[in-house]
Amino acid sequence: MELSIIQILLLSLLGACAILDSLMFQVGFSRCVVIGLIAGLIVGDVTSGLYIGGTLGLLILGVGTYGGASMPDYQSGTIIAVALVATSGGSLDVQTAVALAVPVGLLLLNFDILARYCNSYIVILIEKAVALEKYDLAYKYNLLGFLTWGGSRFIPIFLALLLGNAFIEDALDFLTTNASWLLDGLAIAGGILPVVGICVLLKYLPVKQYYYFAILGFLLVAYLNVPIMGVALFGLVIAVITFNANTNQPASVIGVDVIEEGDYDEYDE
Amino acid sequence: MELSIIQILLLSLLGACAILDSLMFQVGFSRCVVIGLIAGLIVGDVTSGLYIGGTLGLLILGVGTYGGASMPDYQSGTIIAVALVATSGGSLDVQTAVALAVPVGLLLLNFDILARYCNSYIVILIEKAVALEKYDLAYKYNLLGFLTWGGSRFIPIFLALLLGNAFIEDALDFLTTNASWLLDGLAIAGGILPVVGICVLLKYLPVKQYYYFAILGFLLVAYLNVPIMGVALFGLVIAVITFNANTNQPASVIGVDVIEEGDYDEYDE
Amino acid sequence: MELSIIQILLLSLLGACAILDSLMFQVGFSRCVVIGLIAGLIVGDVTSGLYIGGTLGLLILGVGTYGGASMPDYQSGTIIAVALVATSGGSLDVQTAVALAVPVGLLLLNFDILARYCNSYIVILIEKAVALEKYDLAYKYNLLGFLTWGGSRFIPIFLALLLGNAFIEDALDFLTTNASWLLDGLAIAGGILPVVGICVLLKYLPVKQYYYFAILGFLLVAYLNVPIMGVALFGLVIAVITFNANTNQPASVIGVDVIEEGDYDEYDE
Amino acid sequence: MMNTTNNKLSEQDIRKLSIRWMALSQVSWSYNKMMAPGYFAATYPTLKKIYKDDPEGLRESINTSLIFFNSNPHTSHAILGMTIGMEEVKKQEVLETVAGLKTGLMGPFAGIGDSVFGVIIPTIMGSIAAYMAIDGNALGAILWIIANIIVIGVRMKLTLIGYNLGEKIVTMYSDILSKFTNSAMILGLIVVGGLIPTIVRANLNSEIMIGELPIDLQAMADSIMPGLIPVIFIVFGYKMLGMKNMTSTKLIFIIIILGIVLGLTNILV
Amino acid sequence: MMNTTNNKLSEQDIRKLSIRWMALSQVSWSYNKMMAPGYFAATYPTLKKIYKDDPEGLRESINTSLIFFNSNPHTSHAILGMTIGMEEVKKQEVLETVAGLKTGLMGPFAGIGDSVFGVIIPTIMGSIAAYMAIDGNALGAILWIIANIIVIGVRMKLTLIGYNLGEKIVTMYSDILSKFTNSAMILGLIVVGGLIPTIVRANLNSEIMIGELPIDLQAMADSIMPGLIPVIFIVFGYKMLGMKNMTSTKLIFIIIILGIVLGLTNILV
Amino acid sequence: MMNTTNNKLSEQDIRKLSIRWMALSQVSWSYNKMMAPGYFAATYPTLKKIYKDDPEGLRESINTSLIFFNSNPHTSHAILGMTIGMEEVKKQEVLETVAGLKTGLMGPFAGIGDSVFGVIIPTIMGSIAAYMAIDGNALGAILWIIANIIVIGVRMKLTLIGYNLGEKIVTMYSDILSKFTNSAMILGLIVVGGLIPTIVRANLNSEIMIGELPIDLQAMADSIMPGLIPVIFIVFGYKMLGMKNMTSTKLIFIIIILGIVLGLTNILV
């Protein structure tokens, strides 16, 4: 049976809600199993919806966009798979639909990267407004993010459902053949861009005076593979030592009063 | 041929001597090859004794109860194996006897854990006596350890030899079926109990003032897998630096006299 | 065809040039592919020369005598292989010649170790002259190195080419049978000898006063496997901290002026 | 000198702050500034209240809110609350401390948050929900939504905890605030040093073909120093930002072009 | 202030001290206090002599002898001798240093002792004895006993070496004893920090089943921080000990119950 | 006190210095002193100019030039230039700093140099040359020679860079030179500590047979402390050098004999 235009709109909106919820209140709309349930309700086949959502959900259990690294968009994949099963009138079983969702997820990953790049433009607007002390305007610019993130899911899902499955395959081929150099380039640049933010931050911190502490942090990670949590704990130890050294409670309090705190008479029966 | 009651008593006593020697003067009674020799003398079959002791000895070469972790009791296993070969009148060859000793060693491991728990009670008595300043009494309480450790080997060997092999198998089944939850629980608790000792020690040390040095030691082990020997050497370096910093010979002695010690004129032919 | 005495002399000289160039200006004479070219020119078969030089060159791509550890002498191996192909009048194909070069390279490795030991004697002469303040003489003694290094290649190649291939095999057997204990001993001692240089250096540095910094460097390598580059960076951080601590700009500059350097107003559009 | 705060923030203000952070922290997320614009958007209304008739203070505070920030959305509620708490008491005087603490804490809070809220809770709830969904049962999905709503409550509470802690810190250390700021700076710099090789992703091609020989560029860079490429980009970015009329916007485009070019020339992968 | 020692200990006293340590160090060994009661038992008679008519000093000294202690029985002879040597000269004034040194040295001495006396000597002597025994020859076993008797002599000597060193340290550093104590405390705290994740054994179940999905709890804990569980138990124990009318005896039972419960619920393994 | 330099060195002098280093750095290379005699030979003519009528200064400087030195021949040009630059300005007063910097920098410069000039450039040029040579084409080899000539130019430039840096350092830090020297010493000692387990090669036999049981001596040594054997040799060498009428020459022979004996007895391999 064909999807009505309202159903297509609802499913595309569900895609937008999924990404926005993952960035905001994280109530659960970004979880495949919840998306499968709602998509199933929209197309009237809750069981397949739950099945597809559950299977895809298991695939990315515990996987997250840590440090802003994009991951395959199985959320939109779930919506498209549920829609395909409904429109196939039973000829497409749920297993193949799930299999289909994987390449779709990979294709849509590029839209996630594009959204993050569009946001760079929003940030330029915000920083300009702040420089001109138009803070309220800068605050409002943030809301443009709803368009970039929302659009990065709404548009591809809407087009896919409207123009049917073939559209996705052609789009996939087109991108992988001649635009792949651009996509790879953007992905590589995405990995380097945090340099800008870190350099601005370094300009802010007393790097000229304390450069060697930054070197120490770097050595802990580069040579000793200490995760950031450990680096911070090492940093805490050094920060406390310098704090004591400066508030002239030198690390060496004369022995005599050292024992006050530890003086616990354990044997008071 | 049947073992006489004196032989059973002697073999059980040998078991007690083995554990006590491993805790005290370590002359050698805790080594399987020596136990095999003496047990062989007691039952009158020195060659099998030596063979069984030697084979089992090779199994645990260099394995020790480091940090108080219990290990299979192959010492008692040797005694029981030697006794079985003697009583079997030749029908039990030495290889199978050795094979038999392994499960016996595993069963008796639990007695080792029980002994260590009984000692906890002795420690409670000692600490109570010390609190009441009855130091001589506290000193004597230590001797109770001979009973707990000795008994933990004497009793199982005596019963096994007296009631024969079947007794060991039944005991083994009984324990593994319905008391296994208790044994596992005790083993797990045994791993956590050192927390008590360490916390009492922390109460004793100036932890409020130098907590960050404890964090540093923890980081060296948790994140950098430095063995305790390395942690102590790191600690030595830091202790010396703080010592110099406090006895106001700051780490930087003015260059000029720095070279006195190193001033070795290597070329005085 | 037989090699003329001049060709043998030239090839032996090429061997000497190879080792000396690797120690001096490193123009390229120490590279197998260049040696193959020149040897080919000398024997009049440039193609085989290039082939043998190229193949052996690939074998030791990126391998070097780091820290003075001797490596198989494929440079001399190339020369001998090229000579063998030329003298074999076509019966010896290039592949087998290359295969032959490998054992020759291993044999000649020992000559490299011998050269380094002879240099120890030169160093003794230099240090004596310096002690007697005869500095010009000490300077000239350095030039003896040309003989030890050059001879370590010239002599074996000259003898091999003059007395033919059989000579190399016999020499190889003689050495591996009865003199192997000496060669192994020398190789082992070679690994320990740097102790002398380091101890003389330690006498020079203020080790009595700063022994704990040496321990720190040792711990970084022994327990944390930090490569020397990392150890030096750690050392730099500590050196700067002590430098600040002594030039009473304690690590804690009062917050207020801390921000001067970092005060970069990033938003001046 | 310390201007006592008259415009005390109410619990209502802190609740609104939490909601804004949940709504706006990542909508304007970009590769170059990550959560920085979100930090500005969430704190701006509150800062307007704190710096009511102090435009210069507001400007400085907004600049500090826009420095590079990336952490786990859940745990960073505490950081948000803490900086607001500190600014409420000490206003401009505490901005350096705020910069140091934001930078120092974002790394470790990302670590803990991503583990607890990114892996542990979703894995447990997700697996239950997925298995039920596959059997056509929506209960698991609904349970997950309820759990997420509880987590929203936790996030609100975290802001409050941070807020109270922030107030306590500044009041407690008010006389030696500069010393505290210094230690915060040191903690920040150590963590930034550690972030450089963690956040910046720049991998050299490990199979660049020269003839048929694959050359491993990444291994070569690591042989000089692990984390070499990220450091080169940071030094490059820091120098560029120091040049006349260079802004972070221009730097973004330079890096994007660089990424595409290095991708095309197969140097970066 | 420094009460000169009149009751000088004789070599005979030190020999008796060694024998008591060999006899009593581990007879009262328990999971919570390990060798602490043994340390009290071995030193008590000697302390009675040192603090002859000074009951308050004796009480303080006995309390210090009962703090948590676990090391290799052989090498710890040196620690025993050292603390007695120090207390003989400086009595109560040196008790904090004794606590710090005992804690600082027990770890590394366990490492060295377990390697040399626990692995190296038994492996060499044990393999000779075992091979001979298997061939029915008791000579190896007897040789091992002789070696162990020599080791007993070494243990006696170690106590004397420690004793002399202890005396030398306190006399040499007598004027800056408090500075020395401080450094000893720092060394002790660093080693205790390192002991926490080493001595406390608490492993989370790595295959807890939810539906058919095995969840690795230990990996999740490690993702937050390696060594997280031991730290949680230590903080728990430290807090509990701080509560009114809580004693280490009660804490032992709490931990045993905790161990059994966590074992039953399959959380700890 | 600071004798202003009148005999200023010309660029010509620095060029000659570079050529002498390229020619003489390794011709007198020996296991015990490595590049030290080369350092003396290269710098001697320049030192004669600096210490024109100051025989005592010349003697001290030559002694410093002869301390243990081993680094990558290419990058160490910078170290050579730097020490000459410093001695030109400050003469004898800077000799301790020179010793510290030479020792501190030789390790890391070896690391960088061996990677860039030892692996990266030869691997790239070498593979091109080898592949061409195998096809009978000599172009690759010739290209490599041209590249090496360019590298010679780079080496000359490096000496100049070092020279200027050396001058700048001493003039900039002239008033707090002793503090700078101290930090250089600390850097040097940390690196020497790290060099001990890196440069000294002494591996214990890991399969010494006792009966049929292979004993792994190296694992036993590592269980006490990694890098134990090199430390033992260094302590042995340092003590020997301290003995009356012992010279480094005698120590060389002692170590050679030791190496052979330990090799023969199969202890070292």
Ligand SMILES: OC[C@H]1O[C@H](O)[C@@H](O)[C@@H](O)[C@@H]1O
């Ligand atoms: O590991 C240190 C120490 O721990 C316990 O006290 C016993 O196992 C000893 O044998 C061991 O030497």
Ligand SMILES: OC[C@H]1O[C@H](O)[C@@H](O)[C@@H](O)[C@@H]1O
């Ligand atoms: O990794 C820290 C942080 O990085 C980005 O901001 C996002 O991926 C967040 O989900 C993540 O928590």
Ligand SMILES: OC[C@H]1O[C@H](O)[C@@H](O)[C@@H](O)[C@@H]1O
């Ligand atoms: O490894 C540093 C250095 O050691 C020796 O001096 C030689 O092998 C050089 O080629 C090398 O660069």
